[in-house]
Amino acid sequence: MRLSGKCLDGSRYHFALLALIVMLSRTFAQDQSCMDSIFGSITSGNQGNLLTMAISTGKGINDLGEYDFCINNPGTAFKAKELTYVTIQAFPYPLYIGVCLPLSCNSKNTQIIQDALSKLIISQGIPASALIVFPDSEPPTVQAINWIGFFAFCLLIAICLLGIIVEYSNLFGRVDYEGIEDSKQDKALVDSKNTLGKFFLSFSFSRNLRKMFWTPQRSDDYLSVLNGLRVISIAYIVFGHIHEAFESLPVINTQSLPELLTSWYGIFVMGAFYSVDTFFFLSAFLGAYLMIPKLQGGKIFTFVMIYVHRFIRLVPTLAVFLAFLITFLNFMGSGPLWYFTDLVVVQPCKKYWWTILTFSNNFHPSPPEIPCLSILWYIANDMMFFMILPFVILLYCRNKLAGYSMTGLLILANIITVFTLSEKNHHSMAKVKDTNNREIYHMPYSRFGAYFVGCLFGMFYYEWKQSKTNPNYQRSPGAFLYGSIESSRILRIFLHFLGAGIILFLVMITYTETRVLDKIIWPQMASNFFNALHRPIFVIGLALFLSGPMVGGSKFVRFILGGSAWAPWAKITFMVYLVHDIVLTWYYTQTRQALYITKRVAIYYWFAALILSFLLSIPAALIIESPILQLEKLLLFPPKSSKGHFHKPPEAENQRLYDTEVNSETIETPSAS
Numbered sequence: 001m002r003l004s005g006k007c008l009d010g011s012r013y014h015f016a017l018l019a020l021i022v023m024l025s026r027t028f029a030q031d032q033s034c035m036d037s038i039f040g041s042i043t044s045g046n047q048g049n050l051l052t053m054a055i056s057t058g059k060g061i062n063d064l065g066e067y068d069f070c071i072n073n074p075g076t077a078f079k080a081k082e083l084t085y086v087t088i089q090a091f092p093y094p095l096y097i098g099v100c101l102p103l104s105c106n107s108k109n110t111q112i113i114q115d116a117l118s119k120l121i122i123s124q125g126i127p128a129s130a131l132i133v134f135p136d137s138e139p140p141t142v143q144a145i146n147w148i149g150f151f152a153f154c155l156l157i158a159i160c161l162l163g164i165i166v167e168y169s170n171l172f173g174r175v176d177y178e179g180i181e182d183s184k185q186d187k188a189l190v191d192s193k194n195t196l197g198k199f200f201l202s203f204s205f206s207r208n209l210r211k212m213f214w215t216p217q218r219s220d221d222y223l224s225v226l227n228g229l230r231v232i233s234i235a236y237i238v239f240g241h242i243h244e245a246f247e248s249l250p251v252i253n254t255q256s257l258p259e260l261l262t263s264w265y266g267i268f269v270m271g272a273f274y275s276v277d278t279f280f281f282l283s284a285f286l287g288a289y290l291m292i293p294k295l296q297g298g299k300i301f302t303f304v305m306i307y308v309h310r311f312i313r314l315v316p317t318l319a320v321f322l323a324f325l326i327t328f329l330n331f332m333g334s335g336p337l338w339y340f341t342d343l344v345v346v347q348p349c350k351k352y353w354w355t356i357l358t359f360s361n362n363f364h365p366s367p368p369e370i371p372c373l374s375i376l377w378y379i380a381n382d383m384m385f386f387m388i389l390p391f392v393i394l395l396y397c398r399n400k401l402a403g404y405s406m407t408g409l410l411i412l413a414n415i416i417t418v419f420t421l422s423e424k425n426h427h428s429m430a431k432v433k434d435t436n437n438r439e440i441y442h443m444p445y446s447r448f449g450a451y452f453v454g455c456l457f458g459m460f461y462y463e464w465k466q467s468k469t470n471p472n473y474q475r476s477p478g479a480f481l482y483g484s485i486e487s488s489r490i491l492r493i494f495l496h497f498l499g500a501g502i503i504l505f506l507v508m509i510t511y512t513e514t515r516v517l518d519k520i521i522w523p524q525m526a527s528n529f530f531n532a533l534h535r536p537i538f539v540i541g542l543a544l545f546l547s548g549p550m551v552g553g554s555k556f557v558r559f560i561l562g563g564s565a566w567a568p569w570a571k572i573t574f575m576v577y578l579v580h581d582i583v584l585t586w587y588y589t590q591t592r593q594a595l596y597i598t599k600r601v602a603i604y605y606w607f608a609a610l611i612l613s614f615l616l617s618i619p620a621a622l623i624i625e626s627p628i629l630q631l632e633k634l635l636l637f638p639p640k641s642s643k644g645h646f647h648k649p650p651e652a653e654n655q656r657l658y659d660t661e662v663n664s665e666t667i668e669t670p671s672a673s
Contacts, residue, residue: 049073049082049102056085056100062250062594065098067336071136084137087336090121091131096250096594098336103137133339140330140342145350149327156203160623163204172197186211195634202630208622215567225549226282227570228561233275233282234573235610238580240272241375242606245584250337250594257597261432261514265599270514271507273431274538276378280447281454281539283382284389288458291393298397306390309632314383315357316628321578321620322353322372329582335590345585348372359383362442375581377442384444385451392452396459400476407456411536414449419532421446428520429527429534430513440531449536457543461550485547492548496557499545506534506541575617575625583613 056070070085086099117130166172167189175192177185186207190198201207243260251257261269294302330346349372355361359380361371371377392410396403421427421440428434431441440446463478464486473479485491509530513521522530548554549562587609595601 052083053100053102056083056098058097058099060097062094062096062252062254063098064096064250064336064591064593065100067098067135067592070098070100084134085336087131087133087135087339088117089131089133090126090128092248093126093128094246094248094250094254095126095128096337135334135336135339146327146331149323153324153327156623159200160203160205160627163200163202164206166193166197166200167204167207172200183216198634199631202627202634203623205619205622208626209618212571212618212622212626213568215564222550222552222558222562223286224562224564224567225546225558226286226561227566228563229278229546230282230570230573231566232561233278234576236272236275237577238610238613239606240269240275241581241584242602242609243269243272245588246595246597246602248340249588249591252594252596253598258517260597260599260602262517263599266514267507267511270430270510274503274507274535276447277450277535277538278542279378280382280385280451281457281542284385284451284454285458285461285543287386287389288393288455289462291390292397292459292462295390295394296397298394303390303394305636307387308636310383310386312628312632312636314379317574317625318356318376318379318578320624322349322356325349325373325582326353329586333586333590335592337589337591340589341585344370345373345582356380362444367438373581375577378577381442381444381447382451385448388448389455392455400459403459404456404477407452407459410452411449411456414446414452415532415536418446418449419528422528422531423524426524427527427531428513429522429530430510432514433517433520447535450539453536453539453543464551482547482551486551486553489553492553495544495547496554499541499543499547502537502541503545506538569614572614572617572621572625575621576613579617579620580609580613583609583616 052070052073056066058065064087065085067085070083071081073081073083082103083100084103084105086101086105088097088099089095114130114132117132118128121128121130173193175189177188180188189207190201193201246257246260260266291306294306325345326349329341333341348370349356352361352365352372355364356372356376356379361373362377362380365371388410392403392406395406418440425436425439427436427440431437434440460476460478460481463473463476464482466473467476467479467483485495546557549558552558
């Protein structure tokens, strides 16, 4: 969210806007039919069109006019369409104006006009180019790819409906529930069906919905606190993206936007950036904890199947999601800014969809080209880190000291890399002041430190769990760390305050830089150290704060974060991460007027987007994500192989945790979706 610099230079933008309109009127004059239509309305006494054009055209910066009033042509309802709406933007900055003109002004000289306006904007010192769009006269066209996608999704819905029929009928097998406990009825249903019946059951919407909200939880399920952390973190990510979207939207009160960062409210905005590091921590912590027992045997099949499972977990879901966007999104709205959906979502995804499915989208395409779903840089990073994780865990299983050393070296390598980049390219400690923040914010070589801190704590936690029954682990670092925390209430309280203090300190110290947006506060060397250390230190603080409830103490924190009410929503955070950005795009690009942004309005948008994202993610997860995970079990790990090496250890089977976009493994009960 970059709210400083030229983006907020209102006087310069105002001057450029006035000059832009003058130039527009002159360049449109090159098309004689356009001018004839305007003067014809005057000479013929057609005051209706003139009045509509006057009312519907914007009167100043970020005034979009009246889109619907223009295209509906009131006063000429019994005549052919005569007017068209034009959106003019100084791309990529949030400088817009809406113009209502005669239909004949949909000029073939658009490129000439754009070039002339671009030169004018650049002459005013604004590094932008003119973008002229006719949103009403250039509707999306239905192509072959849309028809293919439409029929494919209809087939998917039909299979889901057939799955419901199979569940509640004797089709493909009969089941008698008499005398069977409620908790075992789903297993009895699956066992009663033949292979084809099991396939359709995987798509049963009602069965998957019931399994999503069936969340039994053991009293010693200490890792359930991660469910609450996961849901809160995804909510915080939505909060951050709500504010980040403002930098590309037409906002009336542009001079007031800096208050979102410079006031006390800015502390909460800046804290949202750490939610990503929370997910990196969760991914590595759970990945290491669950992967160690699988790799202790050192079998190649187990090693390979970890990667197979990971790809099955992510690639099909991402592929279906991309197919939905390419097929339907262009037809789901309208408005003066609706062209953005095609410009920043549909067309880039048509061109670069393969970068998402190969997890190379954080490297390609490079700016200034627009990537497909830019928020998925995180998925690519997490996947790249996961590719390294099994090798680290395998080394740990062979030699614990070597595993610790490799993890520590990776963390140190990240710190040195970020410090070097920060010093070389003069990165600010505040993302909003960093003109090239992609280098140390998005790129994988700048973000893996927090991930492998999570890996280290996952190793320690596994050692503590094993020390309960295995003497070989009783002298391990993990047994000492978590054992000490388990046995000392005072230490747990101290670590709560220490962890919370670290987290709050990092957020507050960032605020010292963002409270003044027009100059750099911190010296470069201090920024270098902060950039290199703050993310690993943040997740260390998070791990210390959570250590109490993760060993069975700190009942109040376990009650807040570990309640069973979190579990269903934690199951769909991966889908929420995918859906929420499209929800924001869909809503904002259909706006008819510039937005007036205040703290209260931003919070209102956040709650609305969060609730809608979760509600839409439920059917998306039940139709796409849950069937894929169940089909994986059906095809690769049928019930007769349930005791194979790749299956989850008994202690993990009873945890009410679920794989999100960050987890390296699906963690679920035997009947979870």
